[in-house]
Amino acid sequence: MEEVLLQEYDFVFNYKSGKDNIAPDALSRRLALKDEPTRNTQLNSVDEQPDLGMRQQSLEGYTKDATLGLLMVGELRDVVQEFEANSSMDSDDDDIRIEELREQANGVPPKALFSLDKLPSEFVAFLAKNEIDPAIYTVTNLPRYVRLNPDPQHTIAPEALAQELGTEVEPVPGLEAFCKLKGHIKLKNTQAYVDGRIFGMDLSSGIAVYALDIQPGDHVLDICCAPGAKLCMIAGLLTKSGAIPPDSKREGNQLRMDLTGTVTGIDISAHRLSTCRSLLKRHRLQQYVRLFQADGTTFGVMRPSAIDAIHARIKAARSGQKLDEQNEKKRSLGDDVRQESVNTDHNSEGSFKRPRTSLEASSSTTDSLGQVKGVAGVDPNSLPEKLVPFFAPKILRNDPQLQGDGYKYDKVIVDAECTHDGSIAHILKYESWGWDSFHKNFMAQDRLESLMDLQRGLLLNGFRLTKPGGIVVYSTCSLSRAQNEDVIAWFLASTRGKAVLEPLPNHTVDIPTADCKKPDRSIIINALELRSDSDNPNITGCNNGASAHPSSAAIADQVEAEVINLCLRYDPIASNTSGFFLARIRKLE
Numbered sequence: 053m054e055e056v057l058l059q060e061y062d063f064v065f066n067y068k069s070g071k072d073n074i075a076p077d078a079l080s081r082r083l084a085l086k087d088e089p090t091r092n093t094q095l096n097s098v099d100e101q102p103d104l105g106m107r108q109q110s111l112e113g114y115t116k117d118a119t120l121g122l123l124m125v126g127e128l129r130d131v132v133q134e135f136e137a138n139s140s141m142d143s144d145d146d147d148i149r150i151e152e153l154r155e156q157a158n159g160v161p162p163k164a165l166f167s168l169d170k171l172p173s174e175f176v177a178f179l180a181k182n183e184i185d186p187a188i189y190t191v192t193n194l195p196r197y198v199r200l201n202p203d204p205q206h207t208i209a210p211e212a213l214a215q216e217l218g219t220e221v222e223p224v225p226g227l228e229a230f231c232k233l234k235g236h237i238k239l240k241n242t243q244a245y246v247d248g249r250i251f252g253m254d255l256s257s258g259i260a261v262y263a264l265d266i267q268p269g270d271h272v273l274d275i276c277c278a279p280g281a282k283l284c285m286i287a288g289l290l291t292k293s294g295a296i297p298p299d300s301k302r303e304g305n306q307l308r309m310d311l312t313g314t315v316t317g318i319d320i321s322a323h324r325l326s327t328c329r330s331l332l333k334r335h336r337l338q339q340y341v342r343l344f345q346a347d348g349t350t351f352g353v354m355r356p357s358a359i360d361a362i363h364a365r366i367k368a369a370r371s372g373q374k375l376d377e378q379n380e381k382k383r384s385l386g387d388d389v390r391q392e393s394v395n396t397d398h399n400s401e402g403s404f405k406r407p408r409t410s411l412e413a414s415s416s417t418t419d420s421l422g423q424v425k426g427v428a429g430v431d432p433n434s435l436p437e438k439l440v441p442f443f444a445p446k447i448l449r450n451d452p453q454l455q456g457d458g459y460k461y462d463k464v465i466v467d468a469e470c471t472h473d474g475s476i477a478h479i480l481k482y483e484s485w486g487w488d489s490f491h492k493n494f495m496a497q498d499r500l501e502s503l504m505d506l507q508r509g510l511l512l513n514g515f516r517l518t519k520p521g522g523i524v525v526y527s528t529c530s531l532s533r534a535q536n537e538d539v540i541a542w543f544l545a546s547t548r549g550k551a552v553l554e555p556l557p558n559h560t561v562d563i564p565t566a567d568c569k570k571p572d573r574s575i576i577i578n579a580l581e582l583r584s585d586s587d588n589p590n591i592t593g594c595n596n597g598a599s600a601h602p603s604s605a606a607i608a609d610q611v612e613a614e615v616i617n618l619c620l621r622y623d624p625i626a627s628n629t630s631g632f633f634l635a636r637i638r639k640l641e
C-alpha cells in the first residue's frame with residue numbers, strides 16, 4: 053500500500069466523480085480508522101472549489117489508505133492544477149484510472165461511456181484543424197503492454213507471467229522486454245507487479261526510449277521527466293543487469309563499479325517529481341538518477357562530472373595501475389577546478405536564477421573541455437552555490453556541476469508538455485469530469501500558442517545541452533500537427549545544418565505507424581527568414597535558379613520531406629497503441 057505524507061493544511065482531492073466521489077465527512081471517518089484513530093481528521097470542503105477540494109485541517113504524519121491512492125495531496129494550487137492538467141498515459145496510475153472508468157461502466161465497454169456527439173465544439177474544431185480523426189476515441193480494447201524488469205534477479209519469463217495472469221503474454225518483436233497482454237488485466241492486483249517484476253507502460257512510450265539507443269556509459273537528460281515511466285526505463289537500460297538492490301554494502305560497492313552512466317531528470321512540478329522519486333525507488337533505480345525541479349527551457353546543469361574520476365579509478369584498478377590517491381580524491385570532489393556558473397534560470401514558476409558574477413565573468417578561463425579552471429587567489433567557498441538536486445544519491449548530489457561542451461549529455465529526451473489528445477484515457481477523464489477545465493487549459497487560443505512556444509523552447513534547450521554527435525528525441529502524446537510536425541519543421545529550419553532527423557535505430561521495430569502530416573510551410577519560411585545572414589549564408593530567398601545556393605523554397609521542400617518521411621506517429625487506429633508522436637534528431641558534429 054502506498055504511504056502518503058499528509059501535512060497540516062494539505063489539501064486532498066478525490067478526482068473520481070459521481071457516485072464514487074467521497075464526501076469530506078466520509079473521508080474523515082475513513083482516515084480516522086487508520087493507525088491513530090484518536091487524531092482529529094476533520095476535513096472541510098474548500099469554499100471556492102466545492103467540487104474539487106477538501107481541506108485537511110489537522111492530520112499530520114503518515115496515513116496508509118487505499119483511498120488515498122485515489123487522492124491527490126498537496127497545496128491547493130498544485131492539486132487544482134493537477135486536476136486541470138493531469139496528463140500522461142504512461143504511468144501505472146493512469147492505467148489504473150482507465151481500468152476504473154471501465155469498471156464504472158459495469159461491464160459496458162468504454163465506447164458506451166464516451167460519446168463523440170458530446171465532444172465540445174471547440175475540441176471538435178481543434179481536431180478538425182489538426183486533421184485528427186475523432187474515431188480514434190472510439191477504439192476500445194487497446195492492448196495492454198508491460199515491460200519486464202531487465203534485472204535477471206527480479207524479472208519474470210513471459211511464459212511464467214502468462215501462467216500467473218492466466219492470459220496470453222506475447223513478447224513484442226524488436227522491443228526487448230516489452231510484452232503484449234491479452235485482455236484487460238488489473239496489474240496492481242498481480243504478484244508480478246507487486247514484486248516489481250513487471251511495469252505498466254504503453255508501447256509507444258517504450259519506442260521513444262528505444263529511439264535514444266541507450267548505450268552503457270551514456271549520460272542521459274530527461275526534460276519533462278515526471279511522473280517518470282520513461283526515466284525508469286532509461287535508468288534500467290543503463291545498468292548492466294537492470295535494477296540493483298540498494299540495500300547491502302557489498303551491493304553498494306558493486307553499484308559504483310556498475311555506474312556506467314547517469315540519468316538527469318527535470319520537471320517543473322514538484323508534486324509530479326515526488327511521484328517520480330517514488331517510482332524510481334520502486335524500480336530500485338534511484339542510485340543512477342538525479343532529479344531537478346527546473347524549467348526545461350532554461351535549465352543549464354551539465355551531466356555529472358565527478359563520475360569521470362571513478363571511472364578512471366576503475367580503469368586503473370583493472371589494468372593494475374595505482375592512482376595517486378590524493379589527486380584522484382581531489383579530482384572526484386572537483387577541488388582542482390572551479391565551479392562555473394550553473395545556468396538554471398527558472399521562470400516565474402519558481403526561480404533559481406543565478407547570474408554569473410563579475411568575478412566569474414572576468415577571471416575564469418576554460419580548457420579544451422570547456423571546463424572552467426581555477427584562478428589563483430579566489431576562494432572557492434565565496435562562489436555562489438550550485439543548484440541542489442531535488443533528489444539524488446550522494447555521489448550525484450555532490451557533483452561539482454562543471455560546464456562546457458565536454459560535459460554535455462549523450463542523449464536527451466524532450467517528452468514535452470502537450471494537450472494529451474492522443475491519450476484516450478486522458479480524454480475519457482474529461483468526459484467524466486466535465487470539459488470546462490480542459491477547454492480553459494488546452495483549447496483557449498492563447499494557451500495553445502504558449503504551449504507551442506514552450507515546446508519549441510524545451511526542444512531548443514534540450515538540443516543545446518546535447519553534445520555534438522548526440523541524440524535528441526522529441527515526443528508528445530498529442531496528435532496535433534501544430535505540436536508535432538510544425539515544431540520539428542520550425543526546429544530544423546532554425547538549426548539548419550546543425551541537426552538532422554534519423555530513422556529509429558532498430559529496424560526490427562515493426563509497429564505500423566500513421567502518416568505524418570505536412571508541416572505548415574509558412575512556419576518554415578518564417579524560421580529561415582529569421583535566421584541572420586551569418587547563420588544562413590546559403591539561402592538566397594529566391595527560387596529562380598540564378599544562384600548556386602538553394603532558395604528558401606527549396607530548403608522548405610527539403611524540411612517538409614524530412615519531417616514527413618522521418619517523424620513517427622502512432623495512433624490507436626493505425627498502430628493499436630495510445631496516440632504518440634516522436635522525432636529522433638542527431639546533433640551534427
Ligand SMILES: C[S@@+](CC[C@H](N)C(=O)[O-])C[C@H]1O[C@@H](n2cnc3c(N)ncnc32)[C@H](O)[C@@H]1O
Nearest residue numbers: 276277278279280281282319320347348467469
Ligand atoms: C507528458 S508529461 C511527461 C511524462 C514523462 N516523460 C513520463 O514518461 O512519465 C509532461 C511533463 O512536462 C512538465 N513540464 C511542463 N512545463 C515544463 C517546463 N517548462 N519545464 C519542465 N517540465 C515541464 C509537466 O510538469 C509534466 O510532468
